[in-house]
Amino acid sequence: MKAVMKFAPGDGNVEVRDIPEPRPAAGQVLIAVRAAGICGTDLHILHDEFTSFPPVVLGHEVSGEVVEVGDGVEGVRLGDRVTTETYFSTCGVCRFCRAGRINRCPHRRSIGSAVNGGFTSYLIVPERNVHVLPEGVSYLAGALTEPLACVVHGALELPRLLPGDVAVIAGPGAIGLLTLQVVRAAGARAVVIGTEADAHRLRMALELGADAVLNAQQDDYRAVVDELTDGVGADIVYECSGAGPAARMLLELVRRGGQYSQIGLFGKSVEWNLDEVCYRELTVTGSNASVPSAWNRALELLATGKVQAEPLVSGVFPITEWREAFDVFERRSALKTVLQPVGEGAL
Numbered sequence: 001m002k003a004v005m006k007f008a009p010g011d012g013n014v015e016v017r018d019i020p021e022p023r024p025a026a027g028q029v030l031i032a033v034r035a036a037g038i039c040g041t042d043l044h045i046l047h048d049e050f051t052s053f054p055p056v057v058l059g060h061e062v063s064g065e066v067v068e069v070g071d072g073v074e075g076v077r078l079g080d081r082v083t084t085e086t087y088f089s090t091c092g093v094c095r096f097c098r099a100g101r102i103n104r105c106p107h108r109r110s111i112g113s114a115v116n117g118g119f120t121s122y123l124i125v126p127e128r129n130v131h132v133l134p135e136g137v138s139y140l141a142g143a144l145t146e147p148l149a150c151v152v153h154g155a156l157e158l159p160r161l162l163p164g165d166v167a168v169i170a171g172p173g174a175i176g177l178l179t180l181q182v183v184r185a186a187g188a189r190a191v192v193i194g195t196e197a198d199a200h201r202l203r204m205a206l207e208l209g210a211d212a213v214l215n216a217q218q219d220d221y222r223a224v225v226d227e228l229t230d231g232v233g234a235d236i237v238y239e240c241s242g243a244g245p246a247a248r249m250l251l252e253l254v255r256r257g258g259q260y261s262q263i264g265l266f267g268k269s270v271e272w273n274l275d276e277v278c279y280r281e282l283t284v285t286g287s288n289a290s291v292p293s294a295w296n297r298a299l300e301l302l303a304t305g306k307v308q309a310e311p312l313v314s315g316v317f318p319i320t321e322w323r324e325a326f327d328v329f330e331r332r333s334a335l336k337t338v339l340q341p342v343g344e345g346a347l
Helices: 040-046 139-143 145-157 174-185 196-207 221-229 244-253 274-279 292-304 319-330
Strands: 002-006 014-018 028-037 061-069 081-084 087-089 122-126 130-132 166-170 189-194 212-215 234-239 254-262 283-286 313-318 336-340
Touching: 002 319, 014 319, 028 081, 028 139, 040 319, 061 122, 061 139, 061 145, 081 139, 087 122, 130 292, 139 145, 145 174, 145 254, 145 292, 166 174, 166 221, 166 244, 174 189, 174 196, 174 234, 174 292, 189 196, 189 221, 196 212, 212 221, 221 234, 221 244, 234 244, 244 254, 313 319, 319 336
Parallel strands: 166 189, 166 234, 189 212, 234 254, 254 283, 313 336
Antiparallel strands: 002 014, 028 061, 028 122, 028 336, 061 081, 081 130
8 A cells, every 4th residue: 555654764755655554453443544634743754853763654633434453342343434543652651641641651652653644545543542433524524633632632621711711813724723613612702813824714714703813914913902802911822823923922912810822833942031921920831732531522522513624624635646735735825735545535
């Protein structure tokens, strides 16, 4: 079967290769991949900016159909439409695993970076990682369960969001637009801020329920937030763009005693005035990937329609065209690009 593989360390060193079809061992599930989303992490692996263990098949945002199970698997049936959590293994004994924070395990091994991921036809995962997709949730939407679970963890589980809060979200990419919908589902009001290059994304933010959308290069965003909050400032701000100027802007917009949540990754050090954290008694949270509880909530949000994931998919490519799909994603000319195996039926 064909797979998009990081075959050696270094910038680049990714290509389509033929690899054997895997077979599940005891406790494992074989998934026929139907959709696999491209994530910023995949780009970082391409450019050797994120730790991976070549040779390895990329891709960790996956949905598909169960086609084979190993001995002892009882909770998953052949034909189930599923998605899967990303941690192929964790140590299970460190203080983080014992506390249920498996995302912090220093020994965790994830699909798409340490073990083979979903940019191929068939994927092996442990049964414990598999979630059946709710009825009505498509494979395309199901592939976005992973980024949605990351957003649920970073936007709801770590900070404290209350109904009626005013939230400001910087960065209307896929993560920002998922954050917008999660925030609105929690009963908060949401302002989304982007740049001139984000015009089409800001329009989508309005369609998905934003109370206001702003162009940081043209609009008086401070005045808008002041009007919504009687001059107090936003209750919580979410940085989803991974841009230093956005982080500094949000620090201006959050109220005294408010919360700053970092969801996006910068990829480098940025200038940030930590004195403001002290002077204004801000609570700052950062999130890393997800935990199992966030997956349950993410699937509930998809099942109830409170979060719409499929509109964020702006391109579907066969894995043999992975380079074009990566380029489109990297140029930000698309919101979310998805790969599907060669020879599989249309989604």
